[in-house]
Amino acid sequence: MVVQDNSAASIYIPELHLETPDGSIAPALHQLLERTTLTFTHTGTNAIAVVARSEDSEDEAAESPLLPAEEVTVTGRNLTGSHLRHLKLDSYAPIDVLAQPELEITGAQTIAELLKFLPAVSGNSTSTSVTNGGNGTATVTLRGLPASNTLVLINGRRIVNNGFGGEAADLNTIPLSAVDRIEVLKDGASAVYGSDAIAGVVNIILRRDFDGLSVNSYYGQAERGDQQTNSYSVTWGAGDDDRHLMFSLADYRQGEIYSRDRALSASADNRARGGTDLRSSASPQGYIALSDGVVTSTENGYDTWTPEDLYNFREYTSALVPSERQSLYVAGNQNLSESVEAYAELMAIRTRSESTMAATPVFTRFDNGDLTISADQIHNPFGEEITDVRKRVLELGPRVQYNSTDTWRLNTGLKGTVEDWQWELTAAAHYTRAKERLSNLINPNRLSTGLKGADVCNADAGCVPVNLLGPSGSIDQAQLDYIRGENRVSGATRMASLTYVANGPLGHNRAGDILAAAGVEIRREAIDFTSTDASGLSLIGGVASGAAQGERLIGEAFGEISVPLIAKSLWLDGAVRYSDYSDFGSTANPKMALRWRPWPSLLLRASYATGFKAPTLVDMNQTGSQSQEFLFDPCTNSNAASLPGCNGRADQARIQYLTEFGGNPDLQPETSDNRSLGIVWTPGDFTGFHASLDLFDIRQNDVIDTNPQYLINQNALNGLFSDRVLRDDKGDITRVVATRLNIGAREVRGVDASMRYQYQSRELGLIRWSINSSHMASYLNQLAPGSPVENLAGTFVDSASGGAGSLPEWKANTGIYWKRGRWEGGYTVHYVDELEESFTLNNESVTRSIHSWSTHDLQLAYGVPLGFRFAIGIDNLLDNAPPFAASAFNDNFDARTYDLAGRYWYTTFSFNM
Known part of the structure; x- marks a missing residue:
């Protein structure tokens, strides 16, 4: 008999021994279903559907050489992008699924590391690879749109945004050790999930039903001896038919890479590579503009300043931020009756990071405050007022930025069934507090006073004269103690929500069941963000983060429906969501989709949806x-x-x-139109094969910029x-x-293509091959009404200059996975297409190519009896350095797209029982 999955545990089934000769499960399925009115059909690479038996289905099924599947799908489940229960290959939008085998064979230890090389990911995501301008968080950017346009979910539910800017979820607060699979929806989903799902959705599904004990350890190191990384995790779970409890503990520690330790990033002078000299005019010897010329200080006096006196600040900067994370995840459920279950999930995460930057530079003419050096200042030997001095205060030591984040998430609720309907009521409370401390800065008010004459700066006033005109080392400890400053930032974001959703068959027509889902959600979001420079006067060498306080109440109602028009071949799907925000108003967003299966092996799909991204609380309230x-x-x-x-x-x-x-309290939401058209091919006579091709078009207006x-x-x-x-x-x-203003517009067009093939035999074992690619045909960007429209596809413009980052026309990965007996291995190739960048060289605009880049990753593992598994892996096997980018400020390459480490070795050891 066929029953609801949550009722199966209460039904006794006698023990069966099913035969699987030659690795095929077809005989086992025949044996299992031979006395029923059911048969089976292959619906994808790893999906089998149990269907009603027709007169000729038995013979057809007997001839089908079905392969062992990772997942046998008997009833549909809720896929990312819908509250309805569909088979995976019946989705009306492309979904990438990274399940446990794929997660394990990559050797990745963080979600950000795992998602970085996905073909649909491009643009300005953040991670610990971003030093100057980073804050220890990690985000994901689909389609090259900002991180705030990609919605990150845990178990299909919203999570609180990061505490620094409240713009997007911080992936570093989600431990990979607790993840069961990751589903990446590459389509707009505002009709299903509300704000932020313009570019797509990353849904991180956590382990909840794990039984047993799993202990994992990881150690990795770059071949050059740095980026030493350790990771440890313990997961335990146990239960019976009525209850289950599991927990997971994890500890992750990542070592640093310094800019000076890689040839690509060691110097900011890129003239030899065809770039510009990005060294700083604020040097330890100083740039001193006098009435009769510019001089620099030396131990022997003053010489004429030349461009060769520029300072290479890369000698001190970190290129990969050392960081650590500890996490606790607990999940439990209890059956209250045959049809109602209570559950709870608790997650606590602690993250810390520390980045190093060059010593503070002073630009007296352009920094905050009156930094003019008086003619009678005690350290001024020139007898004239000096307004323009550029000095690197090495005596302070490197600037060190400490970031910390503490996150708590609690989800609890009830779920159950009423006849054929499933329902769920969830209450959530999330909280994140983030802190940042940037040391060895300069207080502009004290420096201003210390640069004046004795009438202003004297001992009675507690002032210490500051010497910006001497050689390096001329600023003594008393002066340093007087001007030294430290900037502190503290931000907290909170989210509380109550959600009810139900789904099931609404009715029946000649073509089949009409599926429906509906729900309501009430959510309160708040941010409290402050810094020591909330007055707006930034310390020299730092950033004034300002302050933002605000909260909003959101009420939403949503519904979905799937209507079969022709039995087993044509469906019309629709969804709509109404959202009401207390601070800017309401919006309604629909979605329509059509799925047509002219043959059992071919699916055509098309969809249209509108979307929106609400302005963040920082967008509206920052000062x-x-x-x-x-x-x-x-x-x-x-x-x-x-x-x-x-x-x-x-x-x-x-x-x-x-x-x-x-900020701007009058901001309105960004709006979008999403269109997609796709084809999925799963030939029944080639059962291990799956191919898909999807065209996408995202048009976005009222972009906040x-x-x-x-x-x-x-x-x-x-x-x-x-x-x-x-x-x-x-x-x-x-x-x-x-x-901030609603002034911009964008349109992104492209194609996603994927193929997968799986084969198994007793001689070769299991072999799985896949290729996944994304082509960005155009990225039309208009900064403001009336300004020209630029096509950014295939270009790089650094985010430090307000650009969209790297937007390759092609990005792809391909890999092969093999398993036979206790041995398994994986080989993966990542590819990023060439890019173009423009910059000014010798007063002329220059356009150059950033060459394409690929890496080869290899892993080999052996499973020892009694549950032990040992693996060794090599990332970037060919030690391929990232391509040089002349306009990249951080380390001469785009750290958001490429990896600086070079060849990287790692080992893993695990025990499972």
Whole structure:
């Protein structure tokens, strides 16, 4: 008999011994179903459907050489992107599934590491590979859209966003050791999940029904002796027919890589590679602009300053941030009756990271405060007022940024069945607190006082004169103690929600069952974000994060339906979600999809949906944010005199500009239209094969942007935004004011393609091959109404300059997995297509290619009797360095897309019982 899956545990079945000769499970299924009215059919590489027997089905099934499947699907389950129960291959959108075998064979130890090389992932995700500008968090960016456009779920439910900016979920707060599988929906899903699901959804399914004991250890190290990484986890679970309890403990520690330890990243001077010299004019000897020229200090006096005196700050910076994470995950359930179950899930995660940056630079003309050095200052030997000094204060030591995050998540609820319907009521409470401390900065107020004469700076006033005009080492301990500053940031995000959803057959027509789902959700979100510079005056060498306090109440109702139009071949699917936000209003988003199966082995699918992304609480409420942004001023070019917004040629040595950011309480949601068209082929006579091809088109309007580079370009080239781009009488930018606005528009088009094949025999064992690729045909971006539309597909523009990062036209991976007896192995190739970048070299715009990049990963494992497993792996087997990017600020390459470590060895040891 066929029963609901949650009722199967209460039914006694006599022990059966089923034969599987030659590795085929077809005889076993025949034996299992021979006295029933049911038979089976292959619906995919690893999926078998049990269906009603027709007159000729028995003969057809007997001829089918079915292979062992990872999963036998008897009844459908809820897939990511829908509350309805579908077979996986009947989904109306492409879904990548990374299950336990794939997770284990990659050797990945974090979710961010695992997702980084997925073909659909591109753009400006964050991770511990991002140092200058990173904060210890990790995000995922599908289709090159910002991380806030990809919704991250745990077990199909929303989670709280990170505590630093509240923009997106932090993947570092989800332990990989507790993960059962990851489903990546590559389609918009606002009609199902609400805000943020414009580019797609990453649904992380945790282990909940694990029985036994699992102990895992991992050690890895780059061949050059750094990035030493350790990971340990213990998972235990036990239960009976009425109850189950499991917990998982994990500890992860990642070592650092310094920029100086790789040839690619060791120097900021890239002229030999065809790039520019990105070394800093703020050097330990100083850049001192006098009335009769520019000089630099030496032990023997003062010499004329030359570009060769620029400072290579990469000698001190970390390229991979050392970090650690500890986690606890507990899940339990208790049957209250034959049809009702109570459950609870608790997760606690602690993360810590520490990044190193070069010592604080001082730009007296462009930093905060009055940093003019008085003519009568005790350390001024020139007898004139000096306004422009650029000094690297090595005496302070490197800047060190400490980040910590503590996250708690509790989900609890009831679920059950009423006849053929399933229902679930969930209450959730999530909390994240994040802290950041950046040390060895300079207090601009104290430095301003210390640069004045004795009438202002004297012992009675508690002032210590500061020597910015001497050689390195001339700033003594008393001066350092006087000017040293430290910036602290503390942010907390909270989310509480109550959700009810039910799904089941709504009725029946001639073509089959009409499936439906409906639900309601009430959610409260809040953020409390403060920093020591909340007044807006950033410490020199740091970033003023400002402050943001706000909360909102969201009420939502949603529904889905799937109507069969022709039995077993044509379905019409629909969904709609209504969302009401207390701070900006309401929105309704529908989705329609059509699935047609003209032959059992072929599925055609098409969908249309609208989506939205609500402005974050930081977007709407932030005040006092400041930073030195890496931007380009067209007024530094030789043709500056002919540009309407330039007052003479600006300083060519500058690459950073003081920029103020701010929230806007009048922001509206970003909106989108998502279209997709796809085909899935699972030939019945070639049962281990599966292929799919899907076209996607995402159109996004009212994009929230704060692009200071756009403001500078429009100011210089057209004389616009003079109230936002502030220049002094020499034409140099003193400040850029960039508040958030709904001004941008995007359209991303492309194709996803995948193939999988699985074969098994007694001689060769199990062999599984797959290829997954994504082609970005176009990425049309318009910064503001009236501005030109740019196609960014195949380009790289660093996020430090306000760009979208790396957007390769092609990104793919392919791999082969083998298992025979106690042996198993995997070989994977990752590929990133070449890119183009543009930058200014010798006052001319230059476009160059960033060459394509591929890595080869290998793992071999052996299972010892009694549950032991040992594996050794090599990532980047050919030691292929990332491609050089002349416009990349961090380490001369895009750390969000590539990996700097080089050849990397690791071993794993596990015990399962």
